[in-house]
Amino acid sequence: MEIFTESQFSACYMQYREKVNGYIFSRVRDREEAEDLTQDVFEHIWRCREGVRMVTLQNLVFRVMRNTVIDYLRRRYMKKSRMDIYSYGEVQCGRNTVEEDYCYKELRFVHEKMVKRLTERRRQVYLLYFYKGMSYASIAGRLGVAECTVGAHLLRAHRMVRMGVDRAYRNKAG
Template sequence: MTAAGPYPTFEAFYRAEHGRMFHFFRRKVGRDEAPDLVQEAFTCVLRSGAFDRLENPNGYLTRTARNLVINRARTWHRKGCVLYPLDEARDAPLAPEQEWKIEGRELRAAYRRALLSLPRRTRRIFLMHRLKGLSYRQIEVELGVGDKCVQYHIMRALSRCRRAVARLQ
């Protein structure tokens, strides 16, 4: 191919104008569609066979690009489709917060039932440890029981809570 305007070859023309065309199409149709339309625009210019005779290849390429956008819009309008480019910041999937709240309520209800089904002494020791934050030693002193007794009741309560959670799943 001979020189067209300021470009010695089509390859030089492509390299010089590729970035500009990409930005043009990105503004018009979005980042995802832009690369394909850039290729299509350059292909149209090359297939026209007029590149080596053009005095202003930039203008020809720009007109070709605008025509591609117009044709694309007509096609979408004819099909009745609307294309919205994905915006990762705006269209990100939402966490299933409502589902988590429901699961949390169900879990709390299961724990409550499990604790209420415990013998009174076991429940008292478990709640003293978990809710009041008392150590085993402090519970021993307050209730006048041994270390093994506190461990037994805590283990029994934890086992009942684990079974309640396993039934939910």
């Protein structure tokens, strides 16, 4: 079995860096973030170098690139929706009315209650992802499960929490 050498990695980096960066920038629309994600792509390839074969290198680079972007966009979406819960009631001037404070505290309470209702594994995944900021890969390694399992747990947990918070908000408004 051939081993992916440092010189081959350097050649790979030089050959694909611009394409990877361009694709990532087209999806995330932030130059600094695109550069960081590009580095993440090549770091991942370097860490997995024992399994890299030159005949499938291009496919590997593009697959890792696509998965990195999807993971980033998923985290950004989940973080934004979580922040919507926590930033509820904030006024531009930085002060809240008594009613807004009450609604905010009520929504936080419902959110925490919904998180407690999750199964143990889903709660672990949810908390590690949102509160510790861990990636799918890190969570998978820590819990000893596959990354796709982490994604499935997170999707279901987020859906359940969001439905509970939305339901409470609609009942409050109605």
